[in-house]
Amino acid sequence: MVSARIVDPDEGPRSKRAAILVAAVERFGEDGYENTKWSEVADRVGIGQTALYHYFESKAHCLLTIMRLELQRSHDMFVEATAGKSEPVEELRAGVRTAFSVTEQEIRQMRILQANMSLLATPRKSKREETERVAARQLVQMVERDWTNLLMRGMSKGAFPVRDAHTLGLAVLGMIVSVWRWYRPSGAIPLPEISDMIEGCVVRMVAE
Amino acid sequence: MVSARIVDPDEGPRSKRAAILVAAVERFGEDGYENTKWSEVADRVGIGQTALYHYFESKAHCLLTIMRLELQRSHDMFVEATAGKSEPVEELRAGVRTAFSVTEQEIRQMRILQANMSLLATPRKSKREETERVAARQLVQMVERDWTNLLMRGMSKGAFPVRDAHTLGLAVLGMIVSVWRWYRPSGAIPLPEISDMIEGCVVRMVAE
DNA sequence: AAACAACCTGAGTTCACTTCAGTTTGAATG
């Protein structure tokens, strides 16, 4: 089940939290966060608008939760995919490939994450929102460090020419995530082709 | 003068349009569009909130205008910088270098553009907003075509290996503009260094 | 069946953006 990913452990049996997150991902992903009325999400779940506040402190709190969960997933997938690879170039390729091994739901989550990244910059007034924001921010840094560390390992092993690993990592990551700004499943180019193209680009950028 | 760039030809002598745009770029660029109150922009210019509506139909109309102007500038600079270069690799390098030859005001404009790109996806209700949106959208496509055409020229001349020029162009462009998400003039790495790093990455990506 | 927490609701509030119904300013004209 698609929603299984975004179920948190400590939820009551009649909780609609997961359903709200799924509905919000759909609406925020298709029409954008600002363009989506919070009450539309309630309608889609089949509850009144005010019931949403039983689960999330605000519309922004829901958005931040979606972003945090997606960042957590991205980080976990990266670690899982690159673990146990001894050859730096293979590790690099694996990192790129997992970034594009995603379901349609996850594509929407990536799109939401990219479109609202700047939300993580400024502090939130309410406590629960701020908690999610800080968590998301740390995960962003963790993902950046994932890439930086991968590059540094390759450089120290002599597999990659020595360059500023941090800036190079941000460039690689920036190129990968920029895809979610324009890619649509209905588009002309299938995702595996894009993945191969980016993989080649990243290898040439880093290893030559 | 910095504001000279964003003065339109047909303005009365006491018009505050340019001053509003400058103030809006500052505020939207520092705190973000959503985080900035429209009335704060009025305060900074030294007029009442309602006076803003003499120049812009809405807060969004002002934002779209800023984005359109920045896209126009980016396109014009690209064309100017790459014209007359006969060597594809030199043309490529020139394209990257001009992308990073920017003032602090222009950095803020790029940041605003990147952060609110998704606004261009859905139609606007009011006429003047929609006009700006469509113009901005066409300029985005023009900038994408600028890069695609540059790459195709290099491929047909045999200077670059043949690849899908459109996807490759989007990847190059995506990597370049992703810098404006994290770069701050106060940061540790100076912009010329970042420019050199990206220039090298792009050349390896495209020409090898 | 009593108690309790989880879950939900309609009515009302707030805040920023926006509209309205005019007023002021200053340059051009007779």
Place this chain on the structure above:
DNA sequence: CATTCAAACTGAAGTGAACTCAGGTTGTTT
């Protein structure tokens, strides 16, 4: 110098979507 006119501006009122409040309902647990 007075008149005219459009550009520029204003305070007060309106709007809509996010949010709060003061309770009501439901299902589980003891």
